[in-house]
Amino acid sequence: MLTQPLPQIIGIGSLFARQVGETAASTPDDVPDCEDGNSFICEQVYDQTGSEAAANWAGVFLDKSLHILLVLAVALIATWFVRRAIRKTVSGITGNQLTMKIATARDAERSTQIRERAKQRAETITHVLNSISAAIIWTIALLLVLGQLGINLGPLIAGAGIAGVALGFGAQSLVQDFIAGIFMVAEDQFGVGDIVDLGEATGTVERVTLRTTVLRDIYGTVWHVPNGQVQRVGNKSQLWAVALVDVGIAYGADVDAASDILSAAAHTLAEDDEYSTLILEEPRVLGVQALDADAVTLRMSIKTKPAAQFVVQRELNRRIKEALDAAGIEIPYPQRTVWMRDERTSRNTETEGKTAAEAEGDPRRGTPT
Numbered sequence: 001m002l003t004q005p006l007p008q009i010i011g012i013g014s015l016f017a018r019q020v021g022e023t024a025a026s027t028p029d030d031v032p033d034c035e036d037g038n039s040f041i042c043e044q045v046y047d048q049t050g051s052e053a054a055a056n057w058a059g060v061f062l063d064k065s066l067h068i069l070l071v072l073a074v075a076l077i078a079t080w081f082v083r084r085a086i087r088k089t090v091s092g093i094t095g096n097q098l099t100m101k102i103a104t105a106r107d108a109e110r111s112t113q114i115r116e117r118a119k120q121r122a123e124t125i126t127h128v129l130n131s132i133s134a135a136i137i138w139t140i141a142l143l144l145v146l147g148q149l150g151i152n153l154g155p156l157i158a159g160a161g162i163a164g165v166a167l168g169f170g171a172q173s174l175v176q177d178f179i180a181g182i183f184m185v186a187e188d189q190f191g192v193g194d195i196v197d198l199g200e201a202t203g204t205v206e207r208v209t210l211r212t213t214v215l216r217d218i219y220g221t222v223w224h225v226p227n228g229q230v231q232r233v234g235n236k237s238q239l240w241a242v243a244l245v246d247v248g249i250a251y252g253a254d255v256d257a258a259s260d261i262l263s264a265a266a267h268t269l270a271e272d273d274e275y276s277t278l279i280l281e282e283p284r285v286l287g288v289q290a291l292d293a294d295a296v297t298l299r300m301s302i303k304t305k306p307a308a309q310f311v312v313q314r315e316l317n318r319r320i321k322e323a324l325d326a327a328g329i330e331i332p333y334p335q336r337t338v339w340m341r342d343e344r345t346s347r348n349t350e351t352e353g354k355t356a357a358e359a360e361g362d363p364r365r366g367t368p369t
Contacts, residue, residue: 248295
């Protein structure tokens, strides 16, 4: 009797279970499956929309977006503060150097040149430091943003470390040139238009970069000198220069009279309108510089504007030569006596010498028989 209705009972139970399952699946939970990091945003969106998917999506997206915006805002603020600090620091350093150099300047034109050069140097240093600081700040910000987006930074940082090591070994000279260039600009060792001696190259500076210095020598040759290879710098164009003139006179000449002639020629040059603007102080005869084999050397000096010593020196040499010639004072110079003779005369002279030696019994030629 019970075997006949058993399949019907099982079919009714299966149908009920299916109905309950479908109802449970279609009914949303009371609380969405929010993560711990974005639970506040997720819950607020769920309360407003009643959608679990929208709540989870908004929680993830808005939370990461807020973190990214916060990172970018901090990077912008840090960049602004660092640039302001760099600008004030550089202005203070260059301002102190500018005050000292202007105090030693002799005219308004030179003071204007010093101010302009200090301004250019400050702009260059500020630009370089701003670029370096911005690169560091925004690199860190980029790494933080990538971390917020879920990108694994481990391989990226490892690859950057390997690339940094390879760059450090392969570009040591480049880094050395760059660092040396920064110190050259910061310390104002030289600038465009200066006449400098860098050891192997001497000439006028045409361009200065953080990696190389470009010179043009007196023959027109352009030299590109890496800043890292500059071991010393001789600047012949900063603040003032000195024109040195050494003049040799004969030992029989009056030293005092010659010194007076040199002084008069130099003062005449200093009073010339064409050269007076180049001379900063009164010419001085320093006295006897050396007692050479052929002459007594007198030395005199004139303090001039930067890079003007060569012009003054050449003109002073010309005027001294004219003044000494007018006074009858000889400027010694090496002399050489040359004896000219032909081959026949040489043979006759040798024969006569041999005959005379034999007649006198010269022991070097033997005793005559």
